[in-house]
Amino acid sequence: MSALAVIEAELHAYVDGLLPQARRTEVEAYLAAHAEDAQRVRAWREQNQALRDLFDPVLAESLPARVRRPDLTHRMRPVLRYAAVAGWLALGGVAGWNLHDYNVAKSADTVAFAHRAAIAHIVYSPEVRHPVEVGADQEAHLVAWLSKRIGGSLKVPQLAPLGYQLVGGRLLPGNSGPVAQFMFQDGGGQRLTLYVRNGGGDGKEMAFRYAQERGVSVFYWIDGRFGYALSGEIDKSELLRVARAVYQQLNP
Amino acid sequence: MDGRDRDFVQHIPRLRRYARALTGDRGRADDLVQDTLERALVKFHLWQPGSDLRAWMFTIMHNVYVNQVRASAAAVNIALDDDTALPTMRATQSDRLEVRDLQVALLRVPEEQREVLLLVGVEQMTYEEAAGVLGIPIGTVMSRLSRARERLRALLAGGAAHSALKVVK
Numbered sequence: 291m292s293a294l295a296v297i298e299a300e301l302h303a304y305v306d307g308l309l310p311q312a313r314r315t316e317v318e319a320y321l322a323a324h325a326e327d328a329q330r331v332r333a334w335r336e337q338n339q340a341l342r343d344l345f346d347p348v349l350a351e352s353l354p355a356r357v358r359r360p361d362l363t364h365r366m367r368p369v370l371r372y373a374a375v376a377g378w379l380a381l382g383g384v385a386g387w388n389l390h391d392y393n394v395a396k397s398a399d400t401v402a403f404a405h406r407a408a409i410a411h412i413v414y415s416p417e418v419r420h421p422v423e424v425g426a427d428q429e430a431h432l433v434a435w436l437s438k439r440i441g442g443s444l445k446v447p448q449l450a451p452l453g454y455q456l457v458g459g460r461l462l463p464g465n466s467g468p469v470a471q472f473m474f475q476d477g478g479g480q481r482l483t484l485y486v487r488n489g490g491g492d493g494k495e496m497a498f499r500y501a502q503e504r505g506v507s508v509f510y511w512i513d514g515r516f517g518y519a520l521s522g523e524i525d526k527s528e529l530l531r532v533a534r535a536v537y538q539q540l541n542p
Numbered sequence: 543m544d545g546r547d548r549d550f551v552q553h554i555p556r557l558r559r560y561a562r563a564l565t566g567d568r569g570r571a572d573d574l575v576q577d578t579l580e581r582a583l584v585k586f587h588l589w590q591p592g593s594d595l596r597a598w599m600f601t602i603m604h605n606v607y608v609n610q611v612r613a614s615a616a617a618v619n620i621a622l623d624d625d626t627a628l629p630t631m632r633a634t635q636s637d638r639l640e641v642r643d644l645q646v647a648l649l650r651v652p653e654e655q656r657e658v659l660l661l662v663g664v665e666q667m668t669y670e671e672a673a674g675v676l677g678i679p680i681g682t683v684m685s686r687l688s689r690a691r692e693r694l695r696a697l698l699a700g701g702a703a704h705s706a707l708k709v710v711k
Contacts, residue, residue, distance in 0.1 A: 299684045302691070306662055308669065334691045338663040340644050341563065345664055348559040357554060357575050416576075418569060 296320045301327060305334045356416030400496070400517065402465060404510040407485035407519030408503040410462055410471055415481040415523075422458030422473050432459050436470040442488040442515055447539040449474050452532055454482060482522040482532060488515055498533060500526065509533040513541060553596050554579070556665065557603055563660045564607065566649045574610065578603040600665070600675045604657065611653060647697035655690035658683055 296317055303309040304317045321328040414421055424432040429446065437444040439461050446456060454474035462469045464487050472484040496512035507529050510519035518540075520533045557578060561571035581602050582589075589598050648656060654676075661672040662683075669687075673680045 298688055302684065302687055303669075306666075306669075330692075330695070333695045337659075337691060337694055341648070341660070341664050344644055345559050345563045348562050349555045351555075351558070353554060353558075354572055357558065357572055357579065419573065 296327075301331055302334070305331055305338065354416075356418075399465070400499070400510065400512070401501070403485075403487065403517055404499070404501045404508045404519050405503060406464065406469075407483070407510065407521050408501070408506045408508050410469075410485055411483045411506050411508075411521035412504060414460070414471065415473065415483060415521075421481075423460040425458040426456040428458075429456065436461060439468045440470050440486070440488045441467075444470060444486060444516075445540055446472055447484070447536045449482075449532060449535060452535055453477065454532065457481070480522070480524060482520060482524070482529075484536060485519040485521065487517045489517070498530070498537075500530075511537065513537065553599050556596070557599060560600065560660060560665055561603065561607075563648065563664055564653075564656060566645060574603065574607060577606045577610070581606055594671075597667075597671055597675055600661070600667075601677070604675055604677075607657075643698055647694055650697055651690050651693050655686045655693065658686040659690035659694070662687055 300309060300313065300317055304314060309317060321331060424435065426432075433444055433446055436459055446459075449456070453476045455476075457473040457475050459470060459472040462471055462485075466489065467487070469485060469487045472486070474482045474484070498509050498511050501508045501510065506521050506523055507526055508519050508521045509529055510517070511533075512518070518536065520529065520536060522529050522532075554575065557575050558571060561574040561578075562568065565571045565574060578599065582599055585602070589595065648659075651659065657676060658672055661667045661675060662669065667675070669680050669683050673683045676683070678686075
């Protein structure tokens with residue numbers, strides 16, 4: 291084709307600015323004599339520019355919260371980070387959770403429970419497309435299914451009078467078995483999650499306790515067979531108001 | 543530690559740009575970024591300090607993307623046959639690229655070619671870097687790049703509107 295023997299790959303490298311200067315001059319001489327290739331090269335260069343024009347504005351967008359969140363967990367203190375990473379793993383359904391289990395004392399177990407509830411909240415509440423496995427439109431099925439899986443008769447509190455509608459729920463792996471998570475949302479899209487496990491309570495009651503993790507507030511308590519944790523990124527007093535309502539409804 | 547965190551965050555905008563271009567959908571792109579960051583967090587101990595963190599994160603994104611595409615046939619933007627009519631395209635005499643046309647046409651470039659085109663053209667990676675991210679030989683990068691560019695050119699030209707169009711396999 292030419293004494294210069296310019297190959298296709300060099301035309302691309304020319305377009306992408308990856309050709310050494312000396313060779314660039316030779317390619318330019320070649321292109322001056324080959325109109326068809328020159329046209330292709332011009333088109334490719336315009337593609338690069340047009341693609342950058344089209345997608346560069348994404349760089350300037352503010353980051354959605356769900357994209358920033360994994361980094362926040364990364365900033366945790368090492369022990370919390372370990373918990374978070376283990377939590378992500380477990381929540382992702384990765385096998386081998388037992389290897390990472392804490393082997394904590396019984397009293398610390400409820401603290402770990404609250405941590406896990408917060409992590410589950412952090413993971414799922416920002417979800418736009420799949421916040422829940424079963425939606426509120428199938429509430430009866432949702433309750434029956436989760437009750438069966440966690441081995442106890444669950445009830446879903448009605449929080450509509452407080453401004454929170456049920457979104458739905460999902461099943462999650464807990465420290466020692468399945469856990470249910472119900473999600474609620476107010477008119478502004480603010481989400482609360484109620485994390486419920488069977489066991490850990492020894493039939494006793496435990497008063498409300500409060501924990502905070504990465505901006506997520508958690509009220510947790512034990513009531514009979516079930517342990518509950520209510521998580522949200524709202525202020526403590528508002529969360530307590532909802533937690534009381536949940537407790538009262540589940541203990542008529 | 544703080545430095546690494548800053549580096550981590552620093553690459554998110556570019557991951558988002560790449561994901562947006564790759565998927566053509568804002569929600570799906572951010573899903574991909576979120577999944578990538580979760581994976582990166584879990585695997586962070588495998589990253590070699592001093593090596594290219596950006597390339598490492600793009601590699602993770604590529605793997606997540608490929609898995610998602612495999613896992614979800616519904617989410618795949620199936621590349622159409624060469625002779626599929628493109629009603630939204632219009633042939634233009636000039637080579638100027640219209641934004642709408644470009645977005646539509648880009649999604650009609652097969653995924654594996656699109657990845658190369660974007661890593662090189664938008665992310666401005668070298669061919670070696672793109673080969674590393676995608677886990678393919680550099681020769682494959684070149685052939686995919688060549689096919690992607692000619693494919694895009696043909697799509698944007700409205701399909702063989704000009705006799706000068708050179709057909710490259």
